[in-house]
Amino acid sequence: MKLLIVEDNKLLLDSLKTILETEYTVDTADNGEDGMFFAEQNIYDLIILDVMLPYVNGFDIVKQIRKEKIKTPVLFLTAKDALEDRVKGLEYGGDDYLVKPFQTPELQARIKALLRRSGSLDLDEGIKYKGIVLTGKENDVLINEVPIKLTIKQYDLLEYLIQNNGKIVTKEQIFDRIWGFDSDTTIAIVEVFIHQIRKKLEPFDFHKDIQTVRGVGYILKDY
Structure with missing residues (x-):
């Protein structure tokens, strides 16, 4: 399984990579422009995406890849917790929304749920x-x-x-x-x-x- 994390907080980005690469192959980007490029390659099982990013925000990344018919599940990971922001993210094509700060077990559970839902991970994890x-x-x-x-x-x-x-x-x-x-x-x-x-x-x-x-x-x- 291969994941993409797009997050401009360097400490959080490195921490997420360390946590998740024990189970998955992980690519990272620290700005929206690079994140858009990676996402458009359509090679990932899941994208973990911050909203407030340099150059291109997370909402616009999701809108663009959905226009390109890329169906990769997207988990928004952001400090923006207003209801209108959560609704906006889901309407643009996001699949789930996790608000910072968060607990690692919840993040891991959300990831597995999205992978199962998309068919990348079977119920027996095969x-x-x-x-x-x-x-x-x-x-x-x-x-x-x-x-x-x-x-x-x-x-x-x-x-x-x-x-x-x-x-x-x-x-x-x-x-x-x-x-x-x-x-x-x-x-x-x-x-x-x-x-x-x-x-x-x-x-x-x-x-x-x-x-x-x-x-x-x-x-x-x-x-």
Whole structure:
């Protein structure tokens, strides 16, 4: 699971990253302009978004990504607790609203609730596609109830494909999601890992479900 936190309070931003990266991969931005850029990549399972940000405020970020048909759940995290602000945030396309100061367990519970609601997290905290089950525990994978060993990156890529099954994901989206914007490798690594996962799935005849969309990327769907 990959989260984006957009918060201009450096201490809070670092604290949230430290807390959440024990369970998730976390990207951060400390201003609205960078936050907008990251959010528009459409590679996150959840965005935690402050309202009062330099350059572009949180409301405008949500309005823009919703115009672009990006459905990533958004949790507003802000000191603005007036009813009209909460209503405004939800009307613009936010999914939940948590007012500062807050307790860490509440934040974690809100995150899991939004991930479950969006389908990124199943009730047993795993995700499934046909006979493939990703449990989320130490990168365990079961295929037709047979345990399969994947590397962390292989697991993350298969998870991303399953979360978006039936949808085309571009090579750029996969690269940014799995390796990150600051990676010193190249986008060619995506093809290498797709090949590796197909080999893992081949004994179970699921490898054909990872279909290449020529010149664009890949889609996971029934072959």
